[in-house]
Amino acid sequence: MRVRMHCPGPAHHGVARHARHLARLLADEGVRIAASDPDVVHVQFSDSLYPGDASAAADAFTQWLADVPEPVVLTVHDLPGNDPDPARDSRRSAAYRRVLTSGVTVVVSARHEADKVEALTGERPHVIPLPLPRSAPPSPPPALFAEPSVGVAGFIYPGKGHEEAIRAAARQPTRPRVVALGSATRDHRDLVVKLHGLAGSLGVRFTVTGPLGEAEMSTALAAVTAPLVPARQVSASGSLMSWLAGSRRPLVAANEFSREVVERNPRAVHLYEADDRDALDHLLSRALRDGAHTRTASPPRWEDVGKRHVELYQSVVDGC
Numbered sequence: 001m002r003v004r005m006h007c008p009g010p011a012h013h014g015v016a017r018h019a020r021h022l023a024r025l026l027a028d029e030g031v032r033i034a035a036s037d038p039d040v041v042h043v044q045f046s047d048s049l050y051p052g053d054a055s056a057a058a059d060a061f062t063q064w065l066a067d068v069p070e071p072v073v074l075t076v077h078d079l080p081g082n083d084p085d086p087a088r089d090s091r092r093s094a095a096y097r098r099v100l101t102s103g104v105t106v107v108v109s110a111r112h113e114a115d116k117v118e119a120l121t122g123e124r125p126h127v128i129p130l131p132l133p134r135s136a137p138p139s140p141p142p143a144l145f146a147e148p149s150v151g152v153a154g155f156i157y158p159g160k161g162h163e164e165a166i167r168a169a170a171r172q173p174t175r176p177r178v179v180a181l182g183s184a185t186r187d188h189r190d191l192v193v194k195l196h197g198l199a200g201s202l203g204v205r206f207t208v209t210g211p212l213g214e215a216e217m218s219t220a221l222a223a224v225t226a227p228l229v230p231a232r233q234v235s236a237s238g239s240l241m242s243w244l245a246g247s248r249r250p251l252v253a254a255n256e257f258s259r260e261v262v263e264r265n266p267r268a269v270h271l272y273e274a275d276d277r278d279a280l281d282h283l284l285s286r287a288l289r290d291g292a293h294t295r296t297a298s299p300p301r302w303e304d305v306g307k308r309h310v311e312l313y314q315s316v317v318d319g320c
Contacts, residue, residue, distance in 0.1 A: 150288075
């Protein structure tokens with residue numbers, strides 16, 4: 001089986017990391033990652049991979065697709081739905097509908113994402129979970145991790161939960177540093193300024209690492225005292241998967257995706273209801289006191305995502 005993998009956008013983007021991890025899993029299954037003459041083309045889509053808005057991203061995707069021979073498998077990320085701005089949600093939904101109905105075989109990473117696709121198109125996509133990424137061996141951590149810290153991994157954008165992390169840190173007697181492992185998305189760099197202002201007003205130190213390579217991210221994931229995934233709404237969280245792959249058991253706000261993760265492995269995370277401040281404070285206090293509370297001997301058992309993709313590719317090829 002020869003598969004061409006395509007993922008536009010910056011190399012440090014979570015979707016690009018996902019594509020690289022998947023390529024490694026496919027190689028383990030005997031798949032040849034090929035730039036030419038593939039049996040299948042597998043493309044990743046998120047509107048955040050492209051410059052401009054979601055409509056521009058859909059334009060770019062469909063223009064690229066016009067020059068690609070069939071068959072094409074599309075994994076779609078960051079699906080619209082439940083956006084705080086209904087107008088933005090509507091615009092993104094229209095753009096994603098164009099991508100999803102472009103004649104490709106659609107894959108999503110969670111059941112609730114499949115529900116969203118079905119609502120947009122009337123068609124049920126394939127559901128293959130996100131893989132557990134392979135963590136690079138961590139190197140000695142930077143000096144900022146020498147003190148207690150609360151870490152939030154991934155891009156900074158509204159709804160990711162950095163504000164909740166800062167406020168939760170401010171409620172702890174030790175006022176741990178909050179570290180954002182990543183950088184702001186292109187449309188929300190002003191949010192970093194606001195978060196620094198909030199942290200300063202609450203007496204909390206706030207650090208943004210900027211983009212991290214895979215080895216740097218592995219080091220940071222291992223070094224953070226208290227791993228936190230506070231997003232209330234998420235499509236499917238590569239950040240959460242990174243914590244799990246790094247043998248961490250993070251504190252995670254309950255949402256559609258995190259509940260699916262707990263169904264697969266009940267002890268993978270410390271789950272709390274997003275509106276239950278006392279529960280978060282208790283978990284955070286325990287994590288800051290007890291280093292073992294959020295660490296595991298190894299990553300959790302997980303589905304064979306590489307094999308699932310190979311089976312899908314074969315069914316697509318057989319159907320042509």
